[in-house]
Amino acid sequence: MTEGEAFRYRRLQQRLARHKRGSTNRHKTITAMGRIMSRVTDRRGEFCAQAAAHPAQMNALIALEDLRIKNMPASAAGTLNEPGRRVAQKRGPNQDFGVVGWYPVHDDPSGGKPWE
Structure with missing residues (x-):
């Protein structure tokens, strides 16, 4: 999600909270929130x-x-008294794993689009 989309989505969430059901x-x-997430x-x-x-194509x-990508962000966690090991090195990749969502690659490694 780009910064602009995140900002707009937050604003729409605030607006949604004020609307009557x-x-x-x-x-x-x-609908506007759905368009952004789509x-x-x-x-x-x-x-x-x-x-x-x-x-x-190459191989x-x-x-x-x-x-176990779900568990990877937890591997860098810790407490104030006992921080995790190599936390700084794990921070970047762990953030990327959660954002990208690699499960479609596992489902169809050929790279084919599911809608085709």
Whole structure:
């Protein structure tokens, strides 16, 4: 999500909180929020398709590692008394794992788009 989209989405959430349930304006706000998230979802899917297509075209065989991506952000966690190990090195990759969403690559490593 770009900075502009995040800002607009936050503003729409605030506006949504003020609307009366069932109103037409509330429905318009929900629709606008859906458009933003739809663009983000499409962008993520396109990235995964492109990222998977290149290795699939260049190699005859692709091996996928079964990583527990859900647990990776927790590996850098810790407490104030006992901080995690190598936290600074894990911070960047852990943020990227959560944003990109690699599960479409695992589902279709050939890079084909699910809608085709």
